[in-house]
Amino acid sequence: MVTTGAASRPRMIFNAFTQITPSHHYEGLWRTPWGQASPIDSMQTWLDVAKTIEAAKFDGLFIADGLGLMAPFGGSHRAHAEGANNFPNGDALIVAAALAGVTEHISLGFTSSLIQAHPFELARLASTLDQLTGGRVAWNIVPSGLENSFRNMNFDQMPTYEERYARADEYLKVVFSLWEGSWEMDAVVRDAARGIYADASKIYRINHRGPLYSVQGPHLSAPSPQRVPFLYTAGMSPRSLRLAAQHAEALLIMTRTPEDAAQLVAQLDALLPEYGRRPGDVKVIQLLRFVVGSTEAEAKRRHEEILEYVNPRGHVVESGGILGMDLGYYDLDEEIDISHAPGAKGIFGAASGAEGRTTATPRQIAAATDIPPTVGTPEQIADVIERWQDAGVSGINVADAMFHRYFTDFAEQVMPELRRRGMAQREYAPGTFRDKVFGEGPHLPDRHPAAAYRGAFTDSIG
Numbered sequence: 001m002v003t004t005g006a007a008s009r010p011r012m013i014f015n016a017f018t019q020i021t022p023s024h025h026y027e028g029l030w031r032t033p034w035g036q037a038s039p040i041d042s043m044q045t046w047l048d049v050a051k052t053i054e055a056a057k058f059d060g061l062f063i064a065d066g067l068g069l070m071a072p073f074g075g076s077h078r079a080h081a082e083g084a085n086n087f088p089n090g091d092a093l094i095v096a097a098a099l100a101g102v103t104e105h106i107s108l109g110f111t112s113s114l115i116q117a118h119p120f121e122l123a124r125l126a127s128t129l130d131q132l133t134g135g136r137v138a139w140n141i142v143p144s145g146l147e148n149s150f151r152n153m154n155f156d157q158m159p160t161y162e163e164r165y166a167r168a169d170e171y172l173k174v175v176f177s178l179w180e181g182s183w184e185m186d187a188v189v190r191d192a193a194r195g196i197y198a199d200a201s202k203i204y205r206i207n208h209r210g211p212l213y214s215v216q217g218p219h220l221s222a223p224s225p226q227r228v229p230f231l232y233t234a235g236m237s238p239r240s241l242r243l244a245a246q247h248a249e250a251l252l253i254m255t256r257t258p259e260d261a262a263q264l265v266a267q268l269d270a271l272l273p274e275y276g277r278r279p280g281d282v283k284v285i286q287l288l289r290f291v292v293g294s295t296e297a298e299a300k301r302r303h304e305e306i307l308e309y310v311n312p313r314g315h316v317v318e319s320g321g322i323l324g325m326d327l328g329y330y331d332l333d334e335e336i337d338i339s340h341a342p343g344a345k346g347i348f349g350a351a352s353g354a355e356g357r358t359t360a361t362p363r364q365i366a367a368a369t370d371i372p373p374t375v376g377t378p379e380q381i382a383d384v385i386e387r388w389q390d391a392g393v394s395g396i397n398v399a400d401a402m403f404h405r406y407f408t409d410f411a412e413q414v415m416p417e418l419r420r421r422g423m424a425q426r427e428y429a430p431g432t433f434r435d436k437v438f439g440e441g442p443h444l445p446d447r448h449p450a451a452a453y454r455g456a457f458t459d460s461i462g
């Protein structure tokens with residue numbers, strides 16, 4: 001067992017990764033005693049989670065979100081309702097906002113998809129929360145890949161994969177214009193003696209007219225501490241790596257091995273200069289699950305205890321949902337054509353080492369989306385995290401896949417060991433989340449494409 005000396009390793013980012021749903025990733029978790037005691041629709045649950053992770057010096061809470069049911073299973077959504085797997089699903093931004101006042105340091109990350117809020121509205125929501133939190137907001141830009149999400153949001157059907165990603169161009173142009181271009185940094189004067197709150201000559205309409213959106217502006221929020229929320233994207237396909245290389249500050253991934261992650265990090269770093277950015281400008285954060293025990297035997301026992309509640313069907317349901325295919329009609333080992341699956345591609349791309357794969361069995365599909373938990377002592381878990389760090393991963397999303405009780409275990413048992421090795425922070429650095437992660441100030445650097453909108457507008461409001 002490796003037990004390195006104190007503070008010998010670079011520090012990593014640790015987020016608690018969750019979703020406002022009773023069984024996140026594993027069907028049946030809502031039935032566990034701790035799932036029963038901490039229902040996801042109770043404010044107390046989220047207050048407890050926030051308190052626990054901030055006391056342990058996690059970097060942030062990240063809340064995933066979706067806008068629809070996953071693909072049916074066996075022709076219906078009965079399995080989704082019974083297992084409460086990603087359904088029901090509450091709004092991530094509301095919970096992030098609710099925790100703003102009871103936290104001081106952690107970043108509050110939320111997913112909002114490109115078909116969710118109108119970009120004018122998303123810009124104002126994020127700016128308001130960034131103001132209230134002193135610059136701790138992070139936004140996960142996702143295209144959405146669920147048929148039902150699109151049918152819930154005015155579409156007759158889900159657009160093609162490429163069309164879904166292409167929506168990012170105009171959406172981000174609008175929000176970046178509002179955040180970076182609509183108000184000059186010193187537009188807010190707050191001069192009580194002269195009776196001038198803001199200088200109208202430094203506030204601009206953006207007059208955006210595009211195929212999807214028309215936004216006159218100005219941005220209704222004054223510049224917030226970060227101006228632009230910290231930007232996450234998520235995914236592992238070549239297309240999602242391009243989205244990350246162009247816009248993200250951190251990419252959320254779910255690869256199966258450190259070797260797969262190292263490949264993605266290298267591909268991402270190679271793409272960044274194409275967008276005028278530098279290798280390292282996008283941190284890569286790997287999702288992992290953990291079951292901790294003070295001894296290996298205890299950890300294994302706890303894992304077995306959990307597995308008693310987990311319905312293995314749930315993983316086939318969920319992975320079919322991600323792929324956009326109903327896997328309920330096939331035997332587990334039946335080879336099926338996945339070449340036209342309308343949903344995610346990344347799980348069968350670089351992540352699985354099977355790029356271009358056209359067939360798979362439901363069992364293989366389920367395995368490709370499942371990251372088996374690391375089960376062990378705090379030292380064993382820290383050793384595993386070291387391997388991910390050595391692969392070039394900058395942070396870990398500690399998944400709640402074993403429900404929130406495992407945030408407490410990780411916070412109390414694993415974080416001290418990580419701190420001892422220098423991998424987790426001892427104190428929170430001052431400043432915004434962006435300051436904490438990059439240490440280069442609260443705003444996006446000039447080489448980020450959003451910076452191009454600074455000073456880009458001239459139609460002032462006064």
Ligand SMILES: Cc1cc2nc3c(=O)[nH]c(=O)nc-3n(C[C@H](O)[C@H](O)[C@H](O)COP(=O)(O)O)c2cc1C
Nearest residue numbers: 064065111142234235236237240252253344345346
């Ligand atoms: C760690 C991780 C977190 C994600 N979180 C969300 C989310 O909260 N909401 C969502 O709609 N999609 C989420 N996604 C899905 C991605 O945004 C993307 O749609 C998916 O990976 C399929 O795209 P790809 O095949 O191009 O990689 C997540 C993906 C990963 C790997």
